[in-house]
Amino acid sequence: MIEVSGLRKTYGDFAAVVGSEFEIDRGEIFGVVGPNGAGKTTTLKMLAGLIEPTSGTATVAGYDAGDPEMRHQLGFLPEESPLYEDMTARSYLRFFADLYDVPREVASERIESTLDRLDLEYRDRRLGDVSKGMKRKVAIARSLVNDPDVLIYDEPASGLDPLTTNSVLEFTEELREDDKTVIFSAHNLYHVESVCDRVVIMNEGRIIARGSVADIREQYGETTYHVYSDTALDATDPTADGRHRAVVETMAKVEAIQAAATDAGGSVTDIRTDEPSLESIFLELTGQQMPSPRTATDTEPTGEPTTEHEVEDAP
Amino acid sequence: MTRVDRLRTRLTTAGRRLRRIARIARWEFGQSTSSYNRRTLAVIAVLVVVVASVGTSAVALGVASPSPNTDIYRVGVADNSPYNAVIDDHASLTARPPDRTALATGEIDLLIGGVRQPAAGPGPRSPTLLVEPADGEKGDAALTAFRSAVQSYNDRAMALEPNRTAAYPVVVELQYIPQSTLGPAAPTNAGNLTGDDAAADNADDSDGTDTDANDTDTNGTTSDADGGTADGGGDNTTGTDRTEGDAPPVADGGGGSLLDRALFGGGTSGSPAEIQPPFPFGSLLLAFLFLVPMNFVIQSYGSSVLNERISRRGELLLVAPVERLDIVAGKTLPYAAIAVAVTAVIAAAVGGGLLSVAAVVPIALTFLAATFLGAMFARSFKELTFVTITITVFLTSYVFIPSIFTNVTPIALISPLTLVVMELQGEAVSLGSYLFSTGPFYTSTAVLFLLGTGVYREEDMFSQKPVPLKFLDALDARLSGVRSVGVLTALFLPFVFIAELLAIAVLFVLPIEVSIPLLLVVIAAVEEVAKSIHIFAGFESDRFDRSVPTALLLGAASGVGFFVAEKFTAVAQLVGLPDLQLGQAALQPAGIGIAPSTTLLLLAGPLVLHTVTAGVSALGARTRLRWYLVSLVAATAIHAAYNLGVVTLYG
Numbered sequence: 001m002i003e004v005s006g007l008r009k010t011y012g013d014f015a016a017v018v019g020s021e022f023e024i025d026r027g028e029i030f031g032v033v034g035p036n037g038a039g040k041t042t043t044l045k046m047l048a049g050l051i052e053p054t055s056g057t058a059t060v061a062g063y064d065a066g067d068p069e070m071r072h073q074l075g076f077l078p079e080e081s082p083l084y085e086d087m088t089a090r091s092y093l094r095f096f097a098d099l100y101d102v103p104r105e106v107a108s109e110r111i112e113s114t115l116d117r118l119d120l121e122y123r124d125r126r127l128g129d130v131s132k133g134m135k136r137k138v139a140i141a142r143s144l145v146n147d148p149d150v151l152i153y154d155e156p157a158s159g160l161d162p163l164t165t166n167s168v169l170e171f172t173e174e175l176r177e178d179d180k181t182v183i184f185s186a187h188n189l190y191h192v193e194s195v196c197d198r199v200v201i202m203n204e205g206r207i208i209a210r211g212s213v214a215d216i217r218e219q220y221g222e223t224t225y226h227v228y229s230d231t232a233l234d235a236t237d238p239t240a241d242g243r244h245r246a247v248v249e250t251m252a253k254v255e256a257i258q259a260a261a262t263d264a265g266g267s268v269t270d271i272r273t274d275e276p277s278l279e280s281i282f283l284e285l286t287g288q289q290m291p292s293p294r295t296a297t298d299t300e301p302t303g304e305p306t307t308e309h310e311v312e313d314a315p
Numbered sequence: 316m317t318r319v320d321r322l323r324t325r326l327t328t329a330g331r332r333l334r335r336i337a338r339i340a341r342w343e344f345g346q347s348t349s350s351y352n353r354r355t356l357a358v359i360a361v362l363v364v365v366v367a368s369v370g371t372s373a374v375a376l377g378v379a380s381p382s383p384n385t386d387i388y389r390v391g392v393a394d395n396s397p398y399n400a401v402i403d404d405h406a407s408l409t410a411r412p413p414d415r416t417a418l419a420t421g422e423i424d425l426l427i428g429g430v431r432q433p434a435a436g437p438g439p440r441s442p443t444l445l446v447e448p449a450d451g452e453k454g455d456a457a458l459t460a461f462r463s464a465v466q467s468y469n470d471r472a473m474a475l476e477p478n479r480t481a482a483y484p485v486v487v488e489l490q491y492i493p494q495s496t497l498g499p500a501a502p503t504n505a506g507n508l509t510g511d512d513a514a515a516d517n518a519d520d521s522d523g524t525d526t527d528a529n530d531t532d533t534n535g536t537t538s539d540a541d542g543g544t545a546d547g548g549g550d551n552t553t554g555t556d557r558t559e560g561d562a563p564p565v566a567d568g569g570g571g572s573l574l575d576r577a578l579f580g581g582g583t584s585g586s587p588a589e590i591q592p593p594f595p596f597g598s599l600l601l602a603f604l605f606l607v608p609m610n611f612v613i614q615s616y617g618s619s620v621l622n623e624r625i626s627r628r629g630e631l632l633l634v635a636p637v638e639r640l641d642i643v644a645g646k647t648l649p650y651a652a653i654a655v656a657v658t659a660v661i662a663a664a665v666g667g668g669l670l671s672v673a674a675v676v677p678i679a680l681t682f683l684a685a686t687f688l689g690a691m692f693a694r695s696f697k698e699l700t701f702v703t704i705t706i707t708v709f710l711t712s713y714v715f716i717p718s719i720f721t722n723v724t725p726i727a728l729i730s731p732l733t734l735v736v737m738e739l740q741g742e743a744v745s746l747g748s749y750l751f752s753t754g755p756f757y758t759s760t761a762v763l764f765l766l767g768t769g770v771y772r773e774e775d776m777f778s779q780k781p782v783p784l785k786f787l788d789a790l791d792a793r794l795s796g797v798r799s800v801g802v803l804t805a806l807f808l809p810f811v812f813i814a815e816l817l818a819i820a821v822l823f824v825l826p827i828e829v830s831i832p833l834l835l836v837v838i839a840a841v842e843e844v845a846k847s848i849h850i851f852a853g854f855e856s857d858r859f860d861r862s863v864p865t866a867l868l869l870g871a872a873s874g875v876g877f878f879v880a881e882k883f884t885a886v887a888q889l890v891g892l893p894d895l896q897l898g899q900a901a902l903q904p905a906g907i908g909i910a911p912s913t914t915l916l917l918l919a920g921p922l923v924l925h926t927v928t929a930g931v932s933a934l935g936a937r938t939r940l941r942w943y944l945v946s947l948v949a950a951t952a953i954h955a956a957y958n959l960g961v962v963t964l965y966g
Binding site for chain 1: 331335345346628632633772773774857
């Protein structure tokens with residue numbers, strides 16, 4: 001549904017996005033994460049046709065991203081989405097439906113149904129008088145007013161309370177069931193982890209990691225095993241509850257501890273696996289403390305040197 | 316796809332675009348009106364009504380006239396005298412009972428006596444009016460004013476006469492003779508001219524009605540107080556005796572509308588005494604009436620555009636399937652409609668018609684276009700305020716200053732307000748005059764919107780660059796290759812034309828020895844900036860490589876673009892601008908307004924000049940701002956020297 005190849009955007013000497021490459025399938029929720037200034041928003045805006053790439057191509061729903069016809073297939077929710085506060089939710093959505101040439105009856109039905117799904121009250125109240133969460137829901141409803149195939153959501157839950165955030169995230173997951181393709185950008189990596197099928201991590205304009213959350217965890221995360229023994233061993237430290245614990249990184253070491261415990265006349269009583277969060281991986285990756293990936297291949301399409309390790313999608 | 320299918324597709328697309336524009340316009344109108352609460356709207360409405368009422372009342376009644384001439388001459392005249400109507404019509408005259416004692420004591424300045432019938436034998440064969448002024452300068456001035464009033468009255472009466480042949484039995488063939496052929500001994504004192512000399516003098520004076528009248532003038536107004544003999548009314552005003560004759564006034568001749576009298580002092584004879592004080596007032600009042608409401612409109616419009624940028628709300632429109640141009644058109648349409656409606660109402664209130672509306676609408680459009688571009692550049696409402704004030708001051712000056720000279724010189728036609736004045740005076744306006752006055756406004760409007768739409772995109776709308784950098788971005792947005800440089804240069808021509816016309820109008824009051832050299836330098840500077848500023852923008856954005864060959868190539872393209880577009884300034888000939896010395900100085904270097912054979916000789920000159928000087932500027936522009944400015948000064952110096960040479964040789 002979306003194909004990005006060698007996408008690059010520069011402003012004078014500053015490279016905002018350097019050679020991004022990825023593909024997104026229909027019905028997929030795709031996360032774009034990275035610190036501030038990583039190039040996430042620029043990438044999303046190039047996909048939305050708002051920013052012209054310096055080089056490279058982006059195809060959305062079969063159209064070039066710069067093609068005005070593409071916009072009929074796109075719903076875009078920018079990070080800042082101020083509304084026209086003198087309008088009501090209904091009149092606001094109706095206005096955009098008109099711009100998308102949605103027939104009046106279809107628009108009415110679609111607007112009401114979307115507002116129902118988003119559990120939006122006060123549909124005829126001035127938007128200036130409703131809460132921030134309500135405004136965000138109206139903005140999301142606006143992104144759906146043309147029933148697009150592709151949705152680009154930049155920080156959809158930014159600044160919302162936990163209840164509204166959950167509501168927005170649940171709604172985003174429901175879009176997958178509607179066969180919508182969603183590109184989802186967020187600072188809060190728990191949100192990305194909970195919603196997205198695949199992610200790319202960007203830093204300084206480059207994609208430095210990509211794949212499903214599990215893939216990335218597998219590639220970059222150091223899964224550790226907490227091995228509890230009833231006998232003190234060289235490799236273990238005492239715990240507060242009187243047991244002895246060893247923290248090791250490989251199953252071979254776990255097996256070695258098991259053998260050592262048996263030899264010492266004891267046994268291993270518990271083994272716990274500690275998987276890294278996407279956030280911890282992200283911090284390590286963007287904090288310039290690169291864990292050793294198991295496979296590393298330079299995917300920089302322009303052949304420019306990079307200090308980051310970039311990897312192909314995990315098999 | 317067949318041709319019919321293609322046509323159908325195009326029509327469908329056009330229909331959709333129009334629907335979207337209309338939808339955005341409707342939405343914009345709702346937005347702009349809802350942004351004011353009812354109390355504010357009520358206050359604005361009251362203000363508009365008060366301004367309109369005071370303005371139109373002042374125009375209609377003349378009560379606001381600051382003219383020091385109002386009722387200053389007291390004329391003793393019998394109640395049953397037909398000259399009462401003449402005196403009533405003239406602002407500086409007021410009627411008093413005819414009393415010789417009062418004349419002697421200075422209570423009246425002029426006494427209108429009876430009419431002496433012609434005696435048999437030699438002497439005057441028409442009735443002679445007995446007029447006696449008081450002793451002293453005021454009496455003489457009152458007599459002059461009375462003569463002028465009678466002549467104006469008669470002229471108006473003749474103008475209202477349906478039988479043109481009866482009104483103007485004498486047809487004067489005007490033949491314009493180039494100054495150079497008159498020789499050094501050609502008389503310049505209009506007061507001594509007669510016959511053909513007077514015709515030549517009229518060509519110089521170019522009162523607007525003569526210059527486009529070609530060879531036949533049946534309008535008695537071509538005779539002015541300088542003693543020309545082209546008066547069809549049997550003017551005897553050259554006499555110094557104190558009993559003079561004139562065509563008896565028509566009792567119910569009308570003499571023009573009340574508004575006409577208030578605005579233009581009740582006379583159209585063209586005498587300096589009548590022209591000078593009332594015309595600035597009339598023009599000022601028109602400028603006030605037409606331009607003040609526009610300020611309200613552009614404030615609202617500019618705020619709306621800037622709001623879209625500052626709050627980033629415009630981003631959602633940009634991502635909708637709507638062309639940028641359509642968004643801008645939709646947002647502008649309500650304000651343009653309001654401006655047209657207000658203009659029409661004011662035009663109707665002052666007695667104008669369609670011509671007045673057609674003359675002022677391009678000004679309104681330029682107001683909107685300049686405001687749009689300013690709002691696209693401004694980073695805050697504070698900056699927007701500065702921008703709108705600048706626009707208001709510049710455009711008001713541009714339309715006001717030239718219109719001061721209405722009926723005096725073709726310079727007046729630089730301002731479209733002059734067309735309004737002419738319509739109110741009942742004068743015909745040729746298509747050439749209309750194009751000359753409004754053309755720069757229409758084309759400037761188009762170019763300003765073009766530049767503004769170029770930066771109506773995400774990357775420029777929401778950035779916080781200083782205004783000069785935004786301006787460079789706007790220029791750069793319209794550049795693509797070498798050819799685009801030439802095209803953009805050509806598009807700048809309306810601004811060059813406006814700047815040069817404004818310079819002519821402003822410098823017109825200075826002595827020729829000062830104004831012409833100054834004008835030549837100003838023109839050179841304006842043209843050199845127009846030819847190079849976008850090249851500088853292109854280099855600054857790294858659109859072009861900074862090599863010398865590229866700079867020279869771009870300079871050549873710009874020079875050629877300017878050379879071609881410059882030929883359109885020939886429209887100035889339609890109103891006789893090259894007949895003026897300042898007009899010659901401004902236009903001759905471009906080959907405008909001189910003999911065709913000479914023009915051919917000069918054809919290569921401007922082309923070489925523009926190419927060379929644009930190349931010089933481009934060489935500086937490829938480095939940095941400081942060197943660009945240095946090269947610009949050098950190019951201006953070369954250009955000014957060339958202009959001076961041409962004017963010296965052919966002027």
